[in-house]
Amino acid sequence: MNTLIAIGAGIAVFTGLGAGLGIGIATGKATEAVARQPEAEGKISKLLILGCALAEATAIYGFVIAILIIIMLNG
Amino acid sequence: MHNLAERLMDELNCNYIFTIPVLGGIGISESVVVTWIIMAFILLASIFLTHNLKVHNISKKQAFAEFLVNWLESLVGDMAGEKGKNYSLYLGTVLVYIAIANVIGIFGFKAPTKDLNVPAALAIMSIALVEGASIYEHGVKKWLHKFTEPIAIVTPINILEVFTRPLSLCMRLFGNVLGAFVIMELLKIVVPIGIPAVFCLYFDLFDGILQAYVFVFLTSLYIKEALE
Numbered sequence A: 001m002n003t004l005i006a007i008g009a010g011i012a013v014f015t016g017l018g019a020g021l022g023i024g025i026a027t028g029k030a031t032e033a034v035a036r037q038p039e040a041e042g043k044i045s046k047l048l049i050l051g052c053a054l055a056e057a058t059a060i061y062g063f064v065i066a067i068l069i070i071i072m073l074n075g
Numbered sequence B: 001m002h003n004l005a006e007r008l009m010d011e012l013n014c015n016y017i018f019t020i021p022v023l024g025g026i027g028i029s030e031s032v033v034v035t036w037i038i039m040a041f042i043l044l045a046s047i048f049l050t051h052n053l054k055v056h057n058i059s060k061k062q063a064f065a066e067f068l069v070n071w072l073e074s075l076v077g078d079m080a081g082e083k084g085k086n087y088s089l090y091l092g093t094v095l096v097y098i099a100i101a102n103v104i105g106i107f108g109f110k111a112p113t114k115d116l117n118v119p120a121a122l123a124i125m126s127i128a129l130v131e132g133a134s135i136y137e138h139g140v141k142k143w144l145h146k147f148t149e150p151i152a153i154v155t156p157i158n159i160l161e162v163f164t165r166p167l168s169l170c171m172r173l174f175g176n177v178l179g180a181f182v183i184m185e186l187l188k189i190v191v192p193i194g195i196p197a198v199f200c201l202y203f204d205l206f207d208g209i210l211q212a213y214v215f216v217f218l219t220s221l222y223i224k225e226a227l228e
Helices: A002-012 A015-036 A038-072 B002-012 B030-049 B060-080 B083-107 B117-138 B140-148 B152-190 B195-226
Strands: B016-020 B026-029
Touching: A002 A038, A015 A038, A038 B002, A038 B152, A038 B195, B002 B152, B026 B030, B030 B060, B030 B083, B030 B117, B060 B083, B060 B195, B083 B117, B083 B152, B083 B195, B117 B140, B117 B152, B117 B195, B140 B152, B152 B195
Parallel strands: none
Antiparallel strands: B016 B026
């Protein structure tokens, strides 16, 4: 039973993959935009930080589910 | 390792510090007591800043207080749109509270947002505010009609959004604080000195304040959408 719990928790954290990819691509586009127009850097970095915090949430959901699986199923 | 799992479980449950012997004993949990401490701090700071206000020849303290209020109002009022400016008072208060609540872990207290009840209560308050603002502005019939816009097919999704939005707000805030705590505990087991301080700077200060701003930003975005 413990191995199934461990496997379940491990699969639940896979949501980090999407968040990492998304934030990486967004940061790449943001650096391109700043390189194209350096005077807009303030607005671009504000938008980037906000977008990263929002995209991070999906990875956090997976982490919370993994913790819940481990604790609720009494690992 | 088993010790760590026990500590995690212990921190997740809310412990009652004392019970008020009224109506069969109301249990007061740790997060409520820390919230009282935060409230006392904000109250004292407000009284100190607004003492002896003048119209002309303002002191430096008053200039700082005016700068603070203007900055908060512009931060949350911009996203909420024209009609949403009235809600900037509540949103500013929530921003200050969540920011202090996330950061207070540095001073040795247990952060109230680590208890699942506190982000859940904040999220329920936010969604009640959004729907209430919509009803106050448009009336009940038009509010019900707004669920079928822009096409009638998306009505189930709109109804579901009333429940998923507070859920995602709550989980984002709670998950970030819980994740920071777990990683800090693991770090303290591996390297007891030095490195946890640097990570504490990132997790508690930067991440805590950012999550407070994201919470308020999303609420003001929903308000703007509801008031259209």
